[in-house]
Each structure stands twice: as C-alpha cells, then as structure tokens.
Amino acid sequence: MAVRVPSMELNRSPPLLSGGRGKTCLKKLFIVQAKRSGGLDKAAPSSRGTQTSEKLKKRAPLTRGTVSPPLPVPWHITRPPYVGTSKMPEISSEMQMHDKETIVHMRAACELAARVLENAGKLVKPSVTTDEIDKAVHKMIIDAGAYPSPLGYGGFPKSVCTSVNECMCHGIPDSRELQDGDIINIDVTVYLNGFHGDTSKTFLCGEVDEASKRLVKVAEECMLRGISACKHGVSFKKIGRRISEHAERHGFGVVEQFVGHGVGRAFHSQPIIYHQRKWLLLTILY
Numbered sequence: 001m002a003v004r005v006p007s008m009e010l011n012r013s014p015p016l017l018s019g020g021r022g023k024t025c026l027k028k029l030f031i032v033q034a035k036r037s038g039g040l041d042k043a044a045p046s047s048r049g050t051q052t053s054e055k056l057k058k059r060a061p062l063t064r065g066t067v068s069p070p071l072p073v074p075w076h077i078t079r080p081p082y083v084g085t086s087k088m089p090e091i092s093s094e095m096q097m098h099d100k101e102t103i104v105h106m107r108a109a110c111e112l113a114a115r116v117l118e119n120a121g122k123l124v125k126p127s128v129t130t131d132e133i134d135k136a137v138h139k140m141i142i143d144a145g146a147y148p149s150p151l152g153y154g155g156f157p158k159s160v161c162t163s164v165n166e167c168m169c170h171g172i173p174d175s176r177e178l179q180d181g182d183i184i185n186i187d188v189t190v191y192l193n194g195f196h197g198d199t200s201k202t203f204l205c206g207e208v209d210e211a212s213k214r215l216v217k218v219a220e221e222c223m224l225r226g227i228s229a230c231k232h233g234v235s236f237k238k239i240g241r242r243i244s245e246h247a248e249r250h251g252f253g254v255v256e257q258f259v260g261h262g263v264g265r266a267f268h269s270q271p272i273i274y275h276q277r278k279w280l281l282l283t284i285l286y
Contacts, residue, residue, distance in 0.1 A: 059181060062165060065174030068131055070157050071138045077147050080191050080267065088154035092269035096262050102195070106264060109146070109190055109197030116140045117188040117199050120160070124203040126180045130162040133186065134173035141190050149189035149196050149267055161187035161200075169258055180206035183216055189267065198263050218250045226260075226275070236273055244277040 073079070082089045098106055120137050138159040141148045148159030156172070163171035163185040164178070170187070178184065187200035202216045225242040244254045260273030 059165065059179065062167060063176065065129070065131070065176035067157060067172055067174045070151060071135065071159060073142055073147060073151070077142060077145060078191070078194065079147055080149060080153075080196075082154070082267075083147075083152040086155040089267065091261065091272070092266035094266065095270045096264035096266060098264060102264065105193050105195040106197065109192040109195045110199065111197070112141075112144050112146055112192055113188050113190045113197035113199045116144075116190065117186060117201055120186050120188065121201060121203045124178065124184055124186075124205050126182075126206045127177050129175050129177050130164065130171070130173035130184070131175055133162055134158050134160050137186075137188060141188075144190070144192070146190040146192040149191045149198070150187075153267065161185075163187070168255060178205045181208050181212075182206070183208060183212050191267075194265055196263050196265075196267050198267075214250070215252065218247060218252055222246050222254075222275075226273075236271060240274045241277045243275045 116137055119140060120133055123133050123136055138148055138151075141159065150156045150161055151159045156170075158173045160173065161170045162173045163169055164176070164182055165184075169185075171185075182205040183202055184205060185200055185202040187198075189196055189198040202219065204213065204216065222243045225246050226239045229238045229242045239260075240254075247254050254276045256274075256276050259275065262269035262271055
C-alpha cells in the first residue's frame with residue numbers, strides 16, 4: 001500500500017472523492033483515491049520518450065457499486081494497533097531496522113501476502129466483482145492466522161484494495177463487475193505475528209488493449225529497476241531516478257502524489273521513497 005505525503009499537497013487541488021463518476025475511495029490523509037486525470041487518461045505517451053500510435057480502448061467511466069459491510073475476523077487473530085479507531089495513523093518516524101530474528105517474521109508475512117496476491121489474481125475475469133475478490137482475499141488471510149492490514153486502517157472498510165482502470169490507488173471493493181478490457185491493481189497487506197507484509201500487482205482482465213498492456217508492462221519494469229538500485233550505501237534518490245528515467249523513456253510520467261515507505265511492525269514508516277527523479281532529501285541505505 002503506497003502512501004501520500006502531506007508536503008506534496010502544496011499548490012495542488014484537493015483530492016476528489018471519486019475516480020470516475022463515483023468510484024468509491026477514501027478521502028483521508030495517506031489513503032487517496034484516483035482522479036480521472038490521474039489514471040489511464042495519462043497513459044498516452046508524453047512529449048518525452050518513445051512515441052507510439054497505440055490508442056486506449058474506449059470504455060465507460062467507473063461507476064460506484066454497493067460496498068458491503070466489513071467482514072468479521074476471528075477473535076483469536078492479533079489485530080494491528082490502529083484497529084478499532086477511525087483516526088488515520090501517522091507514518092512512523094522510526095526507521096525500522098530489521099535483524100535476523102525480525103527478518104524471519106518479515107519473510108513469513110511477505111511470503112503469505114505474495115501467495116494471497118497470486119491466488120487473488122487468478123480470480124480476475126469478466127463478471128467477477130471486486131467484492132468477491134475481497135471476500136476471497138479475506139478468507140485466505142484469516143485462514144492463515146493473519147489479519148488483513150487494510151481493514152480498519154483509518155476507517156478503510158475492506159480487507160484488500162482493488163483499483164480498476166482510472167482509479168489510481170486504494171480503491172474500495174464493491175459490487176461493480178469487472179469488464180472485458182479492464183486492468184486492476186490488487187494491493188494485499190497481511191499482519192502476521194506482529195509484522196506487516198505488503199505487496200501489489202496489476203492484472204489484465206480479458207482482452208486488454210495494447211496501450212494498457214504497455215502501461216502495465218512499463219510500470220512493472222520501473223518497479224524492478226527501482227529494486228535493482230537497492231544496495232548498501234546507495235542514496236534513496238537513485239531509486240526514484242531509475243524509476244522516472246525508465247518511465248519517461250517509454251513516454252510515461254510518474255505519479256508524484258504517492259511514495260514508497262518502510263514496512264515492518266508499523267504498516268507505514270520511514271524511509272519515504274519518492275518515485276520521481278528530482279527531490280531534495282538525501283538519505284542513504286544502511
């Protein structure tokens with residue numbers, strides 16, 4: 001789950017309550033919804049990088065479905081500290097440094113999140129609702145003895161984030177059926193033995209147009225290039241530079257409102273990782 005940085009709100013219009021005629025998302029600090037202007041509308045090549053004649057498949061704007069009640073979690077499963085309050089947790093100022101013992105717990109949480117995400121992706125097909133995906137993800141997580149981290153985070157009512165088409169991030173699952181040609185990002189985070197494991201991936205639904213396929217492909221490549229920059233002693237700026245340069249090379253831009261973050265005992269913590277090239281804070285990987 002990405003986070004939004006308050007300092008980046010300067011000189012920007014307030015976030016919309018919906019992405020695409022009422023796509024349900026939360027208007028809260030760090031939980032942000034897509035704007036129509038920020039999703040697939042920007043998938044067309046920019047003035048930089050490769051220019052192509054690919055066109056996006058015309059599709060109806062997202063419409064708001066019905067959001068079902070939150071799903072129950074067995075009493076014996078440990079909850080994160082923020083559960084039970086609608087107050088949005090602040091990003092932890094602690095730089096979470098993991099030793100051999102905590103890395104074992106982190107690996108277990110992340111491996112569970114990855115398995116859940118892989119199985120959730122198998123459900124993506126036309127006529128399936130994002131609410132059905134939420135129910136399946138919820139069951140997989142609690143069956144493993146873990147807690148679905150998004151549930152109750154700042155009032156978030158679901159166990160997974162599902163962001164379809166122009167919904168940029170943190171979409172709330174509802175009764176809308178996936179359509180042939182949709183793309184959907186599924187964002188899974190689990191809380192297992194006191195540690196969060198956080199991962200997401202964008203999946204293709206049915207027959208997807210070439211422009212959308214290229215958008216998803218380049219975005220994944222950007223992620224892998226950012227990961228490849230992560231080495232001891234490397235400035236965090238290099239991660240953002242790798243990401244933005246690759247995106248621009250292929251005619252895309254980077255969404256500046258969202259950033260990467262530390263994860264561990266806290267869901268969101270320092271360090272904050274910007275995805276664009278130009279930013280002033282200099283931090284070094286330890």
